[in-house]
Amino acid sequence: MPAVSEQIRKLVVPASRLRRVCQPLSKARPEPAEPFFGQQRAVDALRFAIEMEREGYNAYVLGPLGSHRHKLVEELARERALTKPAPDDWCYINNFADPERPRALRLPAGKGAEFRDKMRTLIDEMRLAIPAAFEADDYRNQLKALEAETQKEVEQQWRSLETQASSEGIAVLQTPTGYVLAPLREGKVIDDKDFDKLPEEQRHEIQAAVKKLGEELQLRIEQMPKIRKQHLERVRTLDQDVTAHAVKLLLSELRQSYHELPDVLEYLGEVQQNIIENAQEFRQTEESALPFLKKDTSALFASYDVNLVIRNEPDNGAPIVYEPNPSYPNLIGKVEHRAEMGALLTDFRMVRSGALLQANGGYLVLDIHRVLGRPFVWEALKQSLFTKQVRIESPAETLGFVSTGTLKPEPIPLDVKILLIGERWLYYLLSAYDNEFGVLFKVAADLDDDLERSASNVDAYAQLVDERIRECGLLPFRATAMRRVIEQRARKAEDSERLSMHMRSLDDLIMQADYWARRRGAKQVAVEDLREAVRQRDRRLDRVQTRVVDEIRRGTLLVDTSGECVGQVNGLAVLDLGESRFGHPVRITATTRVGTGEVVDIEREVELGGAIHSKGMMILSAALSSRFAPDLPLSMHGSVVFEQSYSGVEGDSASVGELCALLSSLANLPIRQNIAVTGSINQLGRVQAVGAINEKIEGFHAVCRERGLDGTHGVIIPDANVKHLMLNEDVVDSVRSRKFKVYAVTHIDEAIQILTGVIAGQRGNDGKFPEGSVNRKVEDQLIRYAEDRKRFAEGQDGDEQGE
Amino acid sequence: MSKASEKRRVLLAITEASPLQDLWRAVVDYLAGSHGELTTIFFSDDRWHRAASLPFTREVSKVSGDSEDFTRERAQQIDDDTVGRTHRELEKLASEAELSFAFEVLPEHDASKLKEIVSVQHDVLILPSFMKSRPIYAELTRLKGRVYYVDTDEQENNDTEE
Numbered sequence: 001m002p003a004v005s006e007q008i009r010k011l012v013v014p015a016s017r018l019r020r021v022c023q024p025l026s027k028a029r030p031e032p033a034e035p036f037f038g039q040q041r042a043v044d045a046l047r048f049a050i051e052m053e054r055e056g057y058n059a060y061v062l063g064p065l066g067s068h069r070h071k072l073v074e075e076l077a078r079e080r081a082l083t084k085p086a087p088d089d090w091c092y093i094n095n096f097a098d099p100e101r102p103r104a105l106r107l108p109a110g111k112g113a114e115f116r117d118k119m120r121t122l123i124d125e126m127r128l129a130i131p132a133a134f135e136a137d138d139y140r141n142q143l144k145a146l147e148a149e150t151q152k153e154v155e156q157q158w159r160s161l162e163t164q165a166s167s168e169g170i171a172v173l174q175t176p177t178g179y180v181l182a183p184l185r186e187g188k189v190i191d192d193k194d195f196d197k198l199p200e201e202q203r204h205e206i207q208a209a210v211k212k213l214g215e216e217l218q219l220r221i222e223q224m225p226k227i228r229k230q231h232l233e234r235v236r237t238l239d240q241d242v243t244a245h246a247v248k249l250l251l252s253e254l255r256q257s258y259h260e261l262p263d264v265l266e267y268l269g270e271v272q273q274n275i276i277e278n279a280q281e282f283r284q285t286e287e288s289a290l291p292f293l294k295k296d297t298s299a300l301f302a303s304y305d306v307n308l309v310i311r312n313e314p315d316n317g318a319p320i321v322y323e324p325n326p327s328y329p330n331l332i333g334k335v336e337h338r339a340e341m342g343a344l345l346t347d348f349r350m351v352r353s354g355a356l357l358q359a360n361g362g363y364l365v366l367d368i369h370r371v372l373g374r375p376f377v378w379e380a381l382k383q384s385l386f387t388k389q390v391r392i393e394s395p396a397e398t399l400g401f402v403s404t405g406t407l408k409p410e411p412i413p414l415d416v417k418i419l420l421i422g423e424r425w426l427y428y429l430l431s432a433y434d435n436e437f438g439v440l441f442k443v444a445a446d447l448d449d450d451l452e453r454s455a456s457n458v459d460a461y462a463q464l465v466d467e468r469i470r471e472c473g474l475l476p477f478r479a480t481a482m483r484r485v486i487e488q489r490a491r492k493a494e495d496s497e498r499l500s501m502h503m504r505s506l507d508d509l510i511m512q513a514d515y516w517a518r519r520r521g522a523k524q525v526a527v528e529d530l531r532e533a534v535r536q537r538d539r540r541l542d543r544v545q546t547r548v549v550d551e552i553r554r555g556t557l558l559v560d561t562s563g564e565c566v567g568q569v570n571g572l573a574v575l576d577l578g579e580s581r582f583g584h585p586v587r588i589t590a591t592t593r594v595g596t597g598e599v600v601d602i603e604r605e606v607e608l609g610g611a612i613h614s615k616g617m618m619i620l621s622a623a624l625s626s627r628f629a630p631d632l633p634l635s636m637h638g639s640v641v642f643e644q645s646y647s648g649v650e651g652d653s654a655s656v657g658e659l660c661a662l663l664s665s666l667a668n669l670p671i672r673q674n675i676a677v678t679g680s681i682n683q684l685g686r687v688q689a690v691g692a693i694n695e696k697i698e699g700f701h702a703v704c705r706e707r708g709l710d711g712t713h714g715v716i717i718p719d720a721n722v723k724h725l726m727l728n729e730d731v732v733d734s735v736r737s738r739k740f741k742v743y744a745v746t747h748i749d750e751a752i753q754i755l756t757g758v759i760a761g762q763r764g765n766d767g768k769f770p771e772g773s774v775n776r777k778v779e780d781q782l783i784r785y786a787e788d789r790k791r792f793a794e795g796q797d798g799d800e801q802g803e
Numbered sequence: 804m805s806k807a808s809e810k811r812r813v814l815l816a817i818t819e820a821s822p823l824q825d826l827w828r829a830v831v832d833y834l835a836g837s838h839g840e841l842t843t844i845f846f847s848d849d850r851w852h853r854a855a856s857l858p859f860t861r862e863v864s865k866v867s868g869d870s871e872d873f874t875r876e877r878a879q880q881i882d883d884d885t886v887g888r889t890h891r892e893l894e895k896l897a898s899e900a901e902l903s904f905a906f907e908v909l910p911e912h913d914a915s916k917l918k919e920i921v922s923v924q925h926d927v928l929i930l931p932s933f934m935k936s937r938p939i940y941a942e943l944t945r946l947k948g949r950v951y952y953v954d955t956d957e958q959e960n961n962d963t964e965e
Binding site: 171173175176177178179180181182183188189190191192193195207210211214217218219221222 | 850851853858859873
């Protein structure tokens with residue numbers, strides 16, 4: 001068996017593997033770069049959704065913020081939209097039969113505005129042509145004829161009555177308000193005295209004649225309103241005939257223009273009929289002396305207006321609409337009101353379309369978190385997609401909260417492809433909790449976070465970076481700078497074998513490097529600019545990290561980086577503060593004594609440990625009990641704690657360190673404090689990969705550097721994490737100058753050997769670990785605990801029996 | 804016509820059916836800006852009162868055709884309204900012409916009162932031509948002076964009679 005030092009030496013990771021440098025790039029890079037290179041799965045999915053003209057094939061684009069999701073969606077949608085015909089225009093027009101229910105009118109793309117303008121011109125012309133028609137001699141003559149006819153009829157009525165009365169010796173006297181019938185003698189109304197002198201028979205005749213004529217008079221008076229009404233009817237008919245003539249003349253051209261659109265022709269017919277019925281209003285041309293007495297005709301003229309709610313250009317293809325603020329009115333549309341004399345009024349002209357209608361026939365892009373964050377929007381969106389129509393009404397009306405009468409515009413048929421953009425977790429939540437989601441959004445376009453760092457991909461990636469440089473108008477990058485960009489992108493991916501596809505962070509990196517290059521007056525971006533960009537970015541965000549390192553240096557946070565200690569190991573924690581993430585050492589201690597086989601996780605006991613951390617602790621206990629003294633009950637009580645940790649602890653990356661602390665305690669072997677350890681463990685003692693490996697190593701390196709690197713310092717990491725190493729140059733330089741080491745281990749034995757400097761030991765043929773080995777000491781201690789426990793139990797039994 | 808400096812005395816005879824505007828124009832023309840003294844006699848028609856005295860006469864409304872008893876009170880009201888309206892109209896015309904006038908109301912059959920008025924010397928009597936057919940005409944024409952008729956049949960020229 002090789003010496004412990006030799007075994008440990010083999011575990012040291014060479015400097016070359018701590019940061020995988022980018023090899024010189026191919027000079028013949030693919031030109032141009034494949035669109036959305038590295039995102040082929042998402043591109044194919046999205047293209048499928050966009051081209052699939054079937055119900056429910058809307059798409060959800062999953063990807064983190066900054067992954068150029070919008071650009072991807074917009075470009076693919078545009079690619080398809082240009083091949084599609086422009087959808088129809090839509091107008092809201094007055095419903096003359098029921099003005100509260102405005103009608104929707106469809107016109108071919110580009111015709112909506114034309115129709116609206118023509119209708120406005122038509123009404124302007126009507127306002128001139130109709131009064132002119134009534135000013136014409138022809139109309140005046142006809143009107144006079146009608147008036148004369150009526151007058152004649154009236155006179156005829158009276159004259160015949162007067163003649164009849166006269167023939168019977170009765171006078172028709174006209175009072176200011178009526179008529180009186182009185183008998184005449186010699187052209188003079190007789191009085192009561194003369195009347196009494198008449199023979200009785202004559203008196204009766206006179207009275208009968210007066211009575212009869214009175215009834216006749218009454219009948220004629222009752223006839224008068226009828227005659228007047230008939231006259232008005234005749235005048236009205238004449239007016240309508242005159243109006244109809246003028247209107248038909250003006251409408252004929254418009255009818256001809258839209259003869260292929262039956263809906264428009266039907267509407268024009270209604271307009272014609274309505275104008276004829278309201279001809280009188282069109283005749284009001286003179287200003288009234290009392291303006292408040294003048295009838296307001298603006299509402300009438302406005303009722304022929306056309307509210308163009310959707311306007312498309314015939315040559316623009318299908319629309320692509322991105323609604324950044326998908327509130328209910330912005331998405332569905334709204335009915336606006338105007339305040340007038342303290343009342344809120346509205347009409348069909350105040351119906352406004354939302355993004356759904358604007359994108360009708362094309363594509364609507366929405367951010368799902370904004371859709372879900374605005375009241376009623378998600379339900380309204382789904383309802384519109386299910387019913388395939390947009391019904392413009394307020395949410396309060398939809399929910400039945402208001403009873404005030406308002407407009408109910410006719411729904412417009414909907415044929416739109418919805419492209420949602422959002423985080424993955426929202427997609428999974430919607431999939432799990434909304435049954436309708438899967439029906440309406442059948443396609444998930446899942447953007448990759450990173451891609452393999454193969455030679456061809458690196459070249460293509462460099463081409464992608466070049467394009468971004470051009471698009472952003474940045475200084476050209478030197479070849480070495482480009483290679484540094486590639487390395488930084490691997491670091492961003494937390495994997496030396498992959499490259500991050502997070503585009504916003506790429507843009508940030510190259511833009512900031514460009515800034516520093518320009519600042520020093522360079523014509524090209526060099527490696528030093530990228531280094532400065534990273535350094536400055538870290539500096540801007542390192543306030544907390546600096547404080548932590550400072551407090552460790554000052555001894556406030558107890559972390560030893562030299563010497564040895566039993567049951568005490570340096571673990572590595574990571575603090576994630578949004579844009580800033582850094583690692584730092586944290587002291588883990590363990591104590592053991594005889595017990596009933598439990599390992600107490602103090603973090604868990606005080607509810608500071610997360611579920612994964614607790615799981616790690618349980619695996620650790622199982623690893624301990626399965627590995628040592630398998631024939632005996634585990635008779636120890638151990639407790640493990642993250643010292644000076646006052647907030648939550650999550651993750652199982654400290655389980656290797658925690659087990660090492662326990663083993664140290666059991667074996668009574670001191671642990672080197674100049675080594676920190678990270679890694680998770682399984683029940684068989686194998687060490688598994690953990691996250692944020694670079695930050696953890698750099699965190700311990702920073703503390704050690706602060707105290708002075710002496711070549712003894714180092715970090716133990718899982719061997720499975722070596723491929724993730726993209727350490728900063730400071731660490732690599734320290735390793736290269738033998739001032740710092742990184743050990744890669746696959747098993748707990750390797751870790752404990754490094755930490756204690758004592759061989760871990762394998763079970764021999766005799767079933768025992770070698771004498772003096774760590775494992776032997778641990779097992780011996782556990783056997784002693786078991787025996788102590790047994791003795792203790794027997795003693796208790798004896799006491800009980802003695803009693 | 805008389806000279807403008809003389810004070811002229813005019814007697815104007817009217818009934819409720821007289822064309823006041825035309826008659827007034829004749830008065831103003833006659834005076835032609837000179838000072839004058841105008842007496843207006845309104846001959847009220849007693850036909851309302853005669854009709855109202857009959858027990859069976861009724862007034863039929865122009866508007867509704869409904870009828871009600873035609874009473875003496877109603878006849879008096881019509882008379883008063885007619886006189887009042889004519890008086891107000893004359894006042895307005897006189898005010899515009901800056902002319903004062905006396906206004907008398909006489910029943911057509913009251914010849915004694917008429918004799919008293921007519922006995923006063925007047926330069927001219929102006930009256931509507933239709934009054935020629937009235938019984939009162941004989942009394943009126945006893946006036947010593949000229950008579951000036953205003954045609955009520957819409958003829959352009961007025962005829963005069965000495």
